[in-house]
Amino acid sequence: MKRKYSLFLIIFSLFFISIHVVSVEAHSSLINASPGEDAVLDNPTNEIELSFNTKIENGSTLFLTTDTSEKVEPASIQINDTMLLATFSQDLSPGTYTVNWEVLGADGHIIQNNYSFTVKGSEESVQPESKQDKQAASKSTEIETNTSSSEKPTTLIYGIISLFAIAGIALLAWVWFGRNKK
Template sequence: MKKTLLLLIICLLLFPNSTFAHTSLVKSSPSEGEVLTESPGEIVLEFNTKVEQGSQFQVINPSGNGVAVIGISIEDKMLSGMLPQELQGGDYQIHWNIIGADGHPIEGEISFTVKIEQEKTSNEESNQIINKDEQSMEEDPVEVEMEPANPPAMMSTIAIILAILAIVSFFYVIRKGKIQ
């Protein structure tokens, strides 16, 4: 009995992340804070675990209205959809709501900007602007930091261990006949 309990506790302590981890966004296209020089044709969100049916996302334009997205599909860890119309210049948001592999609903937001250059009268002016944009993009790479989804896992692990210990102790005491 003691060996079984010890083995169970060791397993719970060794594998809590894989058992209790929540789904989180790993990468996206467009990515957080990305500045695009042309309208994206597709939105792709990739998560660290399988995404369940019922998951969705919405693209919001600079004036706060939804943009049409067609063919939203879920394939294992990916959620994607096509944009049938070109996006105009401005700041956009992707609001996503998914159901993770653990059954928990999770939501998030990604911001990106579409900067479509106006036609210039001179090709030289256009080339200078594009070169400056490329230099600034090279100098200031955008890094997306994902916060770990593990803090709730530790609390869940502790709660489960305590519950198992209480149950095992209860049955142990009953078996020994100490509760009357």
Template sequence: MKRILIMAASLLLFFPTTTQAHTYLNDSNPQAGADVGQPVKEIILYFDTKVEPQSTFEVVDEAGEVYQTSSTNIEKNVMSGTMTERLTTGTYTVNWDIIGADGHLIQGSFSFDVHADQPRPEQEANGEAQGENRSTSVEHTRSEEQDGTEIDEEKHAESLESDSTDTKTLSQNASSHAHQEQSFPFITMMSIIVLLGGSSFWYVSRRSNG
């Protein structure tokens, strides 16, 4: 009887420990029940303990179609995968199968909604064309601004050259006027000397004749 009680007590102690060691999903991106407004490219699962490399997950839409992942990465308690194609408008379920820290296989799932269409090839092409046109327009505007700047610089240079020419002309006129002003007293003095000399000559000649 004592042996049975001891074994029962041992089992009671063992099972809670085993239960506590199980691994559970803590969080995800997208989150369970989320309503995502853009195409989904990556799924990330966060667990409360480390998960083994053999762990996997899959994504299924409401029609039962399975969407593949290009790669699945596991780092400690995080498992992530990149989708081969973006998940667009629809309801999706993530089914995960992991081997937890206690070595037990644990399964679970959650769902989320996406309300976003993936751009079609022609839309992407139009977007690229618009981007190129916008770039060309910007370059054209810059070119016009540069041309306008060059024209303004040429006009400014011509204006400076014209001002320099006018300054030289004024300087020459002023020099000529100063020269004329300097010549006028000399001519006046010479005229007076000639006049005085003539007058003296006339006076002396008159007295001699007298």
């Protein structure tokens, strides 16, 4: 009877440890962006707003790259709980931009990803040569974006590994306690 109680206690403890491991892996993920992924903006703007599922910390940042691979830095970044607001000194010129973001989640993990959007312009538009003229952002209706494909599987993998570990330990305990039953 003492062996069955020990086996039950081991399995019960491992179960609760695995639940804790899986819940700790809930990293910050992007839930809304303005402008959103693959958005086409008719009117230029000078702001990009990103919303996350958890609180983000100071030190979180973003920058843009143009379709000619030029880097565009925001004039300021404000962080308010789960939101990051990047403001640029001028409106974006017509073209395609990639938003490269990196946030420090409340759990201490750094998560980074990117997405693209386009600012419409006339065919005759010429992009200014100075960096300052190229800085800007666009604001559109909030468009929901998908979570980074590298974020969710991590939690799932840890969960599966934990379940296999529990099953393996339970099997070993059953074999061990079963042999000593003679």
